[in-house]
Amino acid sequence: MRHFGAASALIGALSFVLLTGCSAATGMGVDTPQQVPEHREQQQAASVPPDPAETPAKPPEPQAPSEQQEQPDQAAENTEAEDLVVYKGPVEHIFFHPLIAYPELAFDGDAMAKGYDDWFVTVKEFERIIQALYEHDYVLIDIHALYEEKMENGKKVIVPKELLLPRNKKPLILSIDDLNYYDYMLENGNVYRLILDDNGNVATYSKNPKGEEVISHDNEIIPLLDAFVGQHPDFSFHGAKGVIALTGYQGVLGYRTNELDSPGYESVKKQALQVIARLKETGWTFASHGYGHLDAVRVSYDRLANDTQQWKKEVEPLVGPTSVYIYPYGSRVETGSAKYNYLVKAGFPVLCSVGPAPYLKHTPDSVMMDRRHIDGISLKTQQDRLKPLFNAEEVIDSVRPR
Numbered sequence: 001m002r003h004f005g006a007a008s009a010l011i012g013a014l015s016f017v018l019l020t021g022c023s024a025a026t027g028m029g030v031d032t033p034q035q036v037p038e039h040r041e042q043q044q045a046a047s048v049p050p051d052p053a054e055t056p057a058k059p060p061e062p063q064a065p066s067e068q069q070e071q072p073d074q075a076a077e078n079t080e081a082e083d084l085v086v087y088k089g090p091v092e093h094i095f096f097h098p099l100i101a102y103p104e105l106a107f108d109g110d111a112m113a114k115g116y117d118d119w120f121v122t123v124k125e126f127e128r129i130i131q132a133l134y135e136h137d138y139v140l141i142d143i144h145a146l147y148e149e150k151m152e153n154g155k156k157v158i159v160p161k162e163l164l165l166p167r168n169k170k171p172l173i174l175s176i177d178d179l180n181y182y183d184y185m186l187e188n189g190n191v192y193r194l195i196l197d198d199n200g201n202v203a204t205y206s207k208n209p210k211g212e213e214v215i216s217h218d219n220e221i222i223p224l225l226d227a228f229v230g231q232h233p234d235f236s237f238h239g240a241k242g243v244i245a246l247t248g249y250q251g252v253l254g255y256r257t258n259e260l261d262s263p264g265y266e267s268v269k270k271q272a273l274q275v276i277a278r279l280k281e282t283g284w285t286f287a288s289h290g291y292g293h294l295d296a297v298r299v300s301y302d303r304l305a306n307d308t309q310q311w312k313k314e315v316e317p318l319v320g321p322t323s324v325y326i327y328p329y330g331s332r333v334e335t336g337s338a339k340y341n342y343l344v345k346a347g348f349p350v351l352c353s354v355g356p357a358p359y360l361k362h363t364p365d366s367v368m369m370d371r372r373h374i375d376g377i378s379l380k381t382q383q384d385r386l387k388p389l390f391n392a393e394e395v396i397d398s399v400r401p402r
């Protein structure tokens with residue numbers, strides 16, 4: 001059976017895995033939060049600085065300035081037009097799983113219902129969350145803005161990068177785990193896949209509970225956030241959206257690109273590549289979430305290495321190289337351990353785990369960052385901790401089971 005990190009054996013998580021009976025070879029695709037790891041000497045405060053009392057009008061986003069606000073002499077030089085200041089506070093990183101598009105399928109009382117209540121959020125909840133984050137002056141940033149690679153004494157090192165942000169804005173990194181649309185997701189209220197609409201924008205394809213085909217822009221994070229940033233350009237710094245963390249064992253984004261011998265493989269791959277290209281154009285980046293959704297702490301070195309190579313062989317050619325590794329299950333291997341060195345050398349100097357508060361640490365060869373899990377568990381049990389971001393009580397969807 002599958003094991004979770006020692007600190008994370010929440011009953012809900014355990015029963016979800018047991019009830020779904022997933023095999024160790026395929027993984028579950030749901031990430032377990034961990035308690036605050038020990039030895040985190042640079043643990044940052046859980047809360048962000050209070051909002052300044054007099055927040056000035058939000059500066060226009062340089063890549064999509066609104067015409068009436070734009071001064072003629074500001075158009076030419078974005079950097080000078082922006083009122084950027086060095087940001088020194090904690091960097092929030094939150095993550096979601098794919099949204100529950102059809103609550104009646106997620107919360108239908110079957111064996112998966114509790115897992116969906118624990119680990120997913122509904123469309124309504126996501127919409128309320130991004131509205132609140134925006135009102136709290138968060139701005140989406142690219143995770144790669146946190147560091148830069150330099151050569152020191154002939155050796156490549158990773159150094160922290162000064163974060164310059166619009167005045168009074170707080171940085172926010174958003175990631176989405178398991179945007180693969182695994183088989184179990186299709187039956188439990190997630191959409192089926194991402195597609196491109198007639199205008200070449202990202203939409204979703206699914207079948208509703210009546211079995212009717214649905215193409216929508218309103219039931220998944222990507223089209224919702226794309227639209228929100230379209231309406232509120234100052235919610236995104238330089239067009240950043242989020243990080244999409246993908247495994248490979250059931251393909252990517254709803255395309256079964258793992259079925260290499262399938263007669264439809266070339267066509268499936270082509271469609272996936274078109275969606276990926278559009279995502280990249282519109283501010284989304286990608287991360288490895290392992291190939292088989294393995295717990296890096298629990299599996300052997302060889303298994304982790306093979307899994308990582310499998311991802312590089314099968315998923316990297318689709319999404320392109322990435323420096324970001326998002327541990328499945330919110331796992332985290334010891335800094336300096338053989339597995340850690342392996343992941344860093346394999347091209348993943350940015351290692352993201354799960355934690356209940358912002359955590360960011362630079363070492364000479366890596367960046368380690370925790371992410372808050374935004375899901376039913378945190379909405380219900382971490383309301384105080386989530387306060388700097390949004391009021392969880394006001395976010396919770398009444399469609400959840402009681």
Ligand SMILES: [Zn+2]
Nearest residue numbers: 029030031177
């Ligand atoms: Zn996962």
